[in-house]
Amino acid sequence: MLKRFAGYTLTALNILALLIIFALGFKVFALPAIAERIYGDRYKELVFRCDDVMRAHLIAKNRVIVSPNAQNIQALHAAEVGLIDCQEYDILRKRLLSLGLTNNDLARLGLQAIQERDADVRAFVKVHEIKY
C-alpha cells in the first residue's frame, strides 16, 4: 500500500517537475519569441514615433534658445505635449520586458527600426555593380 502510494507520489512529482520544466521553458524561450513575433513590429513603430517626437522636442527647445520668441515658445509647448507619444512606447517596452524579452533584445529591435533603410544601400550598390 505504502509502496503503491510512494509510486503515485513519485509519478505525480515527475509530472509536476515536467510541467515546471515546460513552464520554465515556455517562459524563458517560447514566450519572449512569441511576444516578439506579436509585438515586434508595433514596438519598432513606437520606437520611431517616440524618437520622432523627442527629436522634434529637442529642435523646438534649441529654437527657443536661438530665438526666444512667442511663436517658438508656443512650438516648444506643443512639442512637450507631443512627448506623450513616448508613453505608449514605455508601456509596451515594460510589457515586453515582463514577457521575458531582455534589454538587449529590445535594443536589437530598436536598432533594426533605426537602421531599416540599411538594405536600400546594399540594393543600390547591387544595381550599380556593373559600373565597377
Add this chain to the structure above:
Amino acid sequence: MRLNTSIGVIFLALLPLSSAAMGPAIEQILRQQIMAGGFVRPEQVYQNPDQGLAKTGALLFKSTRLSLNGNISCQTCHLDQFNSADGLPNAAAVGGTGEGPPRMMSGAPLLPRRTLTLWGRGGREFEAFFWDGRVSYQRGKLVSQFGSRPPSQDLLVTADHLPVVEIREMLDDGDAFIAAHKQEAISSAQPVYRAIAHNLIVGEPAISYQIAVYFRKNVSQLTYTDFARALAAFIRSKFRLKETRLAQFVYDKKPLTDQELRGALVFYGKGNCIACHSGAYFSDFNYHVVAFPELGFGKNGFGIDYGRYNVTFNPNDLYKFRTPPLFNVARNRFYGHSGSVDSLQGAIVAHFDPLSLVDLQKMTSLQRNDFYKRLTLSQDTANRVGFLTQEDVQNVAAFLKTLSF
C-alpha cells in the same frame, strides 16, 4: 536647291561666328572670373609642416593597428582606385572584408554617410572637415568635439583623431573596454587614445621608432597625436592638389574644349555655382541645404540626416552640409552625403531640380515628409542656382572634369 544652298552658306557662315563667340574675349573674361573666384595654382595651397614624416605616415595609413579591435586601416576606405574613397554610397567600415562593393556585400555594418575623398586635405585655407564640419575653423578658432583643448591646432591632425574612436568606423563596440568607454565625453576618449598608441607601439615597432626619432622621444612616450601628425604628413603629401587642365587654361593660356568653356560660362554665370563653390578648393567651407535624396538609415536614423545640426544643435543648421570641394569630383562613383546619386550630372541636377531625382510614389510617407522639409529649407540654394537645361548640365559636367588630375 538654290534655297538649300543659301541656307547651307548662312549656316557655314554662322559656325565661325558661334566659335568666335567662345573666342579670346570670352576666354579672357572666364580667366578673370575664375581667378576672382579664388582659384590658385595647386602649389600655392600646399603646406606640410611635418614633411619629414610623410613616408612613415604612408606605412601608418595602411596599418590595421590603428583600429584598436578591428581589422581596418585608413587605406581600407581611402583607395586609389576609388578616387581616394571607397566607391560606395555609404561607408562600410569595421567588421567587413575586402574592398569596395565586396566589402559592403560581406555584411560590414554601414555608416550613414559616404566616405569623403582626401584631395587637398590639410592644405592652406582648407577650413572644414567632414560632411558636417565637425572639425573646422570659425572666426580663426579651431572648433571640434575637443572643445577648448584640441589635440592640435592643425585641423587635419585634429581630424585624424576622430575616425579611430568612431564606433562602427574603426572601432568595434563588441568588447568590454570599448563598452566601458562608450560615452560622449573627451575624458572617456583619452584612455582609448592611449590604448591605440600602445597598440601601435607594440604592433608597429618600425613605424613607432621612426616617429619617435622624428620627435626626439622615447618610443614609450609616443602619444596618439604623434601618430596623427605622421598620418597628416602623408595625407598632405599624397593627396595634394596637382596641376589641372583648368590651371593650364588660366595660367598657361592652354585651350579648353568648346563644351568645357560653355560649362565654365554656366558655372560662373547663370548657374551661379560659384556662389558656394568658390575659393582655392571650390568650396566656401560654409553649410547649405541641397535636397539630395537620402539613401540608407541616415545619421539620425530612420533615413534622416540632420547634417550640420548634429554638430551645432542650432535649428538654423538643419539638413545643412558643408559645400564639398570639387577637385577630382568627376572621378567619384556616388554623390551627395549619402551617396544617393550615381552621376555627376545627377549631382548637378540636385541643385536646381531635385524632384526629378526621386520617385515620390515609391517613397514612404516619412521619406516624403523628410524630403519636403529639405526642399523647403533648400530655398537659399534654389534661389541662388538658376535653371539649367540638359545641355547646360552636360557642359558643367564637362567643365568639372577639367578639375581632375
